[in-house]
Amino acid sequence: MLDFDVISPKTSHELFEVISNSQDKNYRFGAGYTDLINDLNNNLQQNLTVINLAKLNDNNFKAININENGVQIGALVTATQLLENNIIQNNYPVLWEATNSVASGQIRASATIGGNVCQASPSGDMSCALVALKAVCEIIDSKGNIREENISDFFRGVKKTSLKKNEILRSIFVPINISKNIKSGYIKVGTRNSMEIAIASIAYHFQKDEQNNVIDAGYAIGAVAPTIVFTKDACDFILGKNINSLNETDVKQFANLIKKYAKPISDIRASAWYREEVLINLSETILK
Amino acid sequence: MYNMVEINFIINGSKMTKRIKPSTLLVDFIRDDLKLKGTKVGCMEGECGACTIIIDGTAINSCMYLAININGKNVTTIEGLGTVEKPLDLVQEKMIAHGAIQCGFCTSGVVMTTKAFSEKCKNEDKIPTRDEVKKSLEGHLCRCTGYIKIIDAAEAVYKKQ
Amino acid sequence: MVKELKIIGKSTPKLDAKERVTGKSVYGHDIELPGMLHGMILRTKYPCAKIISIDVSEAKALDGVMCVITAADVDVNQIGYKRDHPIFKSKTVNCNRDEIAAVAATTKEIAKKALSLIKVEYEVKKGIYNPFDALKEDAPKLNEFSHDKFGNKNIGESFHYEHGNIEDQKKLSKVIITKRYETSRVTHCCMATSNITASYSKLDGQLTIWASTQVPFLYQRDVAHALKMEPSKIRIIQPIIGGGFGSKLDMLPFEPICALLSIKTGKPVQLLYSREEEFIASPTRQPMIIDLTTGANENGKFTFREVKITMDNGAYTSWGATTPFVMMQTYSSLYQVPACSFDAKAIYTNNPFAGSFRGYGNPQATYSIETNIDLLAKELGIGKDEIRLINANYKGEITGQGLNFKTCGAIPALKKVIEESKYSQRIKSQISNSKSQESGRYKKGIGLASMLHVGGGAKIYRSDGCGTRLKIDHYGYLTIITGSNEIGQGSETVLAMIAVEELGIPIEKIKVINTDTDVKPWDVGVHASRTSFVAGNSLLGAIKLIKEKLNKQAAKLLCIENSDFIYQNGSMFHDDKEIKIDKVVREMHFGLPNELCVVEYFYEPPSSFQDKEFKGDVSGNYAFASQAIEVEVDTLTGKVKVLNVFVSQDVGRVLNPLALQGQIEGGVATGIGFALTEEMIYKNGMLLNPNFHGYKLLTSMDMPDVNFYPVETYDDAGPYGSKGVGEAPLIPTAAAIANAVADAIGIEFYSLPLSPEKILKALKEKTINKVLSI
Ligand SMILES: Cc1cc2nc3c(=O)[nH]c(=O)nc-3n(C[C@H](O)[C@H](O)[C@H](O)COP(=O)(O)OP(=O)(O)OC[C@H]3O[C@@H](n4cnc5c(N)ncnc54)[C@H](O)[C@@H]3O)c2cc1C
Ligand code: FES
């Protein structure tokens, strides 16, 4: 049975204070709790304090703000809020589709984007899209110092991030599209059509000029390595190429470059062989 | 033992104040403290939807929610639908008429999700497509019906209102 | 001509639907008795080990713990129909669900804490997890209580059946096909987990149990046997059941354990499974390895079937070991089969034991037969639809096993799905053989399969009967006290509909009482799709009796000759005379002859026992069904999407279309899961996916449309001509899907489930082979 104390800061000031005062304690943040409760149930802990972010009333954490450089998404924005946002839907289909593929309506209503990122699961859907979008994490510590880090660097391993004990993720910044001509989407492989944790996933976000030449490429793969991976070499390869008329060799070359990044494992959901195979098969279709 | 926490909330239309253990899950609070047994437990891990209730108009899984977080909120469980004069909500009527109930264990949750989704559609003045209806029910496992009757019932709700 | 009826055949919502939909129904989980304790069971850490010691002292010392028990504390009998299963394990543990100790405490938290304080020392042994390993000479004896009756220490149960002359039929065969089929272990996944509340009174030695059993009277006897009590001291009350599907046929150890906790503490005790426990310690459909050889002559007529089935019995024997009773019907009699030889053995292993599950072995058997038929058709160059029509069962057929098909909708059902699905236009393998050349990511295919199942109960217990008592009160309300049970399938509603039909009493004035063994008369329980059939016939018998009573009294009151009345709207009519039923009843009670308006009736189906060779007409009638299923295979991921399902089933007569359709759709959904997504994954006897996250039930997003076409054959034996329907819809589904996948991609699979990985691997091998052969 769960047994822990809960502190519910209402302002950032209170939050920082709680974090400062808790440095010698065993504590976890709780946002939407859809990962945390299962984590704690599977791994009961003694003397745990949960710092409850659900009561925090600070728009830096809670709002979606748009400026000329991009979109700043508060860590406590829920999946449902993202889905209801037209800017996200129109400009970042990859993020919208990934978010829509998370669990169920009931879970999405609670699940936050910050929780998804901080959980650092290799199969996190929103996280995978954010990696393809080259998002930047805005991290704040208990003294109010802010640091920014590319999301790819933020992930350090299965359930591991670069967050230090006195730090918290405040928001995620997604840079603005430089072109309106985009090819963007999310593919999630699972046995069922819903309620799946990805066996393999692909997030892609290509920006093109008028001639359909790629001017910016984002391509991330999930569930095939300890962290979600940005396939940089494949993205570099595709830059400048006309995405609508790639030849067979280009497509193969692109897929091979992706393969380099895949280091899948076998578990009860799928074998390493299967993960790699579908990753390559689907990567090829995206460009065909 | 950690300090008990006081929470104030509205449950099925009535204001209430309670003191609870901070780590209490909402579903346990509803079933064991409030004795509202219509909310069911099928898994305790967010997968089955049997525990679905509505908080401020949104359907959530009460097994994945801390009870303290309903402080200041409006909570509706299956017991809160319908009124004394009209004991069955439209959603409930349609579920019956379309034969969407067999063993009934998934039913409370399904009704709550459909209720929340129907209110949302009503506010946006739209009738969802069949695929959207299916998607709205993705978080409910039902072993008896094969979902078709449930989907039919939900569709009938959206068409009617 | 079939008589037009008032309510039978019209969609009628379930009687209890309003309670369900408002959350008012009380399921086992919702029961709370004053002073109730919470029970929990400590299960083994290893699937195969010697128990060196058990120390419960710390658990006992914990505040709030009222009782801790192990094998050493109880005097009980072993359970299971082979009596090979101790409810607490003391010397060895033999599978991952084994019970070692149990606690009762004032809260669930304390009970859980107490379990963690029990210290068990094990000496881990290497278990045997494959039935073929268990059959080896040097294998240890896995169940120390088994009877060694079948020539090998690890064979728990064995069946042999045959008819016709196999050798002669082999000579007549143009093609003979031999294949090995394997099916996976799946489980019921009732949405409500297993639960029980037991309350023992030291004052009168009476034990009351609220249990979700499907077979309350057998259960009462089983609990009594386990606890060495007198059955009649045990009262079984069935709360509302959140799903059955066969899982509640066996009494399991947790049930007498909960009773023992109550007996020891003198307080009510409730024991609820968590979902994880439900996966680990509730019944499963046992996996089978089926070696099947079949033949057909040049005209496509089947010649023989020869089958050897190896069932993984697990560590103890449950009803699951008797599934061959049903399977032998399928091998002997699904389609016309001149000769059949059937062997099935249940082999002990250190895997969890099985149980019964909707279809009772028939989905596995049908999967092997129906996929094999496609192979025969392919070899012979005959249409897959044609070969089935040539061999289909027919009215008047008495099969080699002695099943007597007095009515038979096999051919109409087959024809219907072939026609509605446009089977012959869609099937690729019949249009051209070049489909492997076809390009494109998604490949479509269609598959056919049929099934045969008992439709009028099954005489496997000494009585397959059901008792009914009827009572009409002074206000014209009817109470039906029936032996039968409701587990969500809607049988109460059917009974009420029958009463409306016959007695003209409005449905709001009908009550069905069926939950208490102290009150209700005997019935074997819910299984074998029997409830509407047996309980319906029983009710009709009782109605006949109560009508005789009412007719006599009414005639007297109206001063006419005793004669027939028409029953309508709570009144009885004869020519232009009308009298209200309630008045007749009052006069019966208060006036002469001062008699109660109560009757009782016992219905025993006309079916016969099988003889020693398993031959005989075991069921009152038989259900037939066919399905055509269209799928689309994603060749890049191996994922199968079911596009469309066409079901036609001989239901005798449709009683309640709404409920019938629900049974069909639910059955198909479970069948699709069995075919494609569901599998309990075990490694060395431990379950790796004991949750909904890893064990994949279909969701609303996976469910295709189901087109259903009932076939009505009006069988004399069933109420209004009806037949049992509950199990049939899931039986042919996996077979039809497997055939559809083979049609889509030109590769046959011989094991379930058809996982994306399996399919992708096969597709890959096929392309490699093609490249190599060029
Ligand atoms: C049934 C079910 C299905 C699911 N399906 C999917 C799925 O399909 N795809 C998917 O991606 N996920 C899925 N999940 C996982 C989960 O819902 C998501 O990862 C969700 O986004 C987590 O958000 P949360 O707000 O609930 O996180 P929480 O559970 O509150 O937190 C998750 C972790 O992040 C930490 N944390 C949260 N916020 C912050 C912050 N601001 N700063 C620092 N640390 C923080 C917490 O301490 C915790 O360790 C599923 C979960 C369930 C129960
Ligand atoms: S009990 Fe909450 S989702 Fe299953």
Ligand code: FES
């Ligand atoms: S009606 Fe039984 S689980 Fe849905």
